[in-house]
Amino acid sequence: VSGPTTDAGIATERPISPTTAAGAATPAALPGLPALQMLGGDGPGCVGDACDLPAPEPRER
Amino acid sequence: MSVITVDVWSDVVCPWCYIGRRRLERGVQRYREQGGMLEVEVVYHSFLLAPDTPEDFDGSVADFLARHKGMPPEHVQLMLDQVTDVAAAEGLAYDFPAAQHTTTLAAHEVLHLAAAHARQGPMVERLFRAYFEEGRHIGRAEELAALAADVGLDPAEVRAALADHRYADAVQQDVAQARAYGISGVPFTVVDGRYGISGAQDAEVFAQALAQATSDRQAVPTGGSGT
Numbered sequence: 001v002s003g004p005t006t007d008a009g010i011a012t013e014r015p016i017s018p019t020t021a022a023g024a025a026t027p028a029a030l031p032g033l034p035a036l037q038m039l040g041g042d043g044p045g046c047v048g049d050a051c052d053l054p055a056p057e058p059r060e061r
Numbered sequence: 062m063s064v065i066t067v068d069v070w071s072d073v074v075c076p077w078c079y080i081g082r083r084r085l086e087r088g089v090q091r092y093r094e095q096g097g098m099l100e101v102e103v104v105y106h107s108f109l110l111a112p113d114t115p116e117d118f119d120g121s122v123a124d125f126l127a128r129h130k131g132m133p134p135e136h137v138q139l140m141l142d143q144v145t146d147v148a149a150a151e152g153l154a155y156d157f158p159a160a161q162h163t164t165t166l167a168a169h170e171v172l173h174l175a176a177a178h179a180r181q182g183p184m185v186e187r188l189f190r191a192y193f194e195e196g197r198h199i200g201r202a203e204e205l206a207a208l209a210a211d212v213g214l215d216p217a218e219v220r221a222a223l224a225d226h227r228y229a230d231a232v233q234q235d236v237a238q239a240r241a242y243g244i245s246g247v248p249f250t251v252v253d254g255r256y257g258i259s260g261a262q263d264a265e266v267f268a269q270a271l272a273q274a275t276s277d278r279q280a281v282p283t284g285g286s287g288t
Contacts (some may be wrong), residue, residue, distance in 0.1 A: 002121045012183060013180070013182055015179040018264055028246060035255070036255060036257035037255060037257065038082075038258070038259065038268075039256050039257065039262075039266055040258055040263070040266035041110035041259075042259050042260055043258070043259055043260025043262035043266075044077050044080075044147075044260050045078075045081075045246040045247055045249070045259065046072070046076070046078070046247060047110075047245055048110060048111060049110065049111050049126055049130045049132070050126075050132070051075070051140055052077065053140055053143050054143045054146070054259070
């Protein structure tokens, strides 16, 4: 169960209608694929079973 | 009030995705602290990192990656150890030796069911915690029903949805949409349908994207989109 810290600052969810959920996934939110402007370079993530190793970076805290 | 939608492609067993979730949350907080006024709505989308994973695998995550996938064991251990350290810095207690590796298809179906009840955020959080910190099996219907009940969903409805796969198409449409964007890895975040953020970037990147999306909205007088 997410606590107040977890969802702090993020809006209360609105239900996605069953029709939308079973039919088209968020059609209104993602028009005009795929013209994205990328920000921040390439961060760590996973592709298939392989995950990036963390870069040696100073911790924020 | 205008809403900025943040779409996140993620898999439940992706260690960087849970880390990225924390960083996104901090990014939203930072956006607020810096005066960002718009509502932010986060929507999670399905991504299947390893759809060929069996429901039951007898062994740890390290065993799976080394034995089943042929990755060098020393590389696997290094990867898991270092990601565990990064997770700890985000306040997450990863326990890879306890994690029960499994397919995530059913978990994604439950996330779509949760979205239909406006409980997707808590369900995402519950699944991540169950897999990475508690060693729960997130591939079995009974376990998923119990976890869903933890966030207020009806376990009987979860069992029924997993039996008839009513959300399977929604999962596949998310996967197809990811493909259309050219997404090959996760987490991948799209802010306001126009800014892409690849990977678990620093919180500041998310805050900047939200600020940029806000100023884009302010630059367009009126007569724009409504939701």
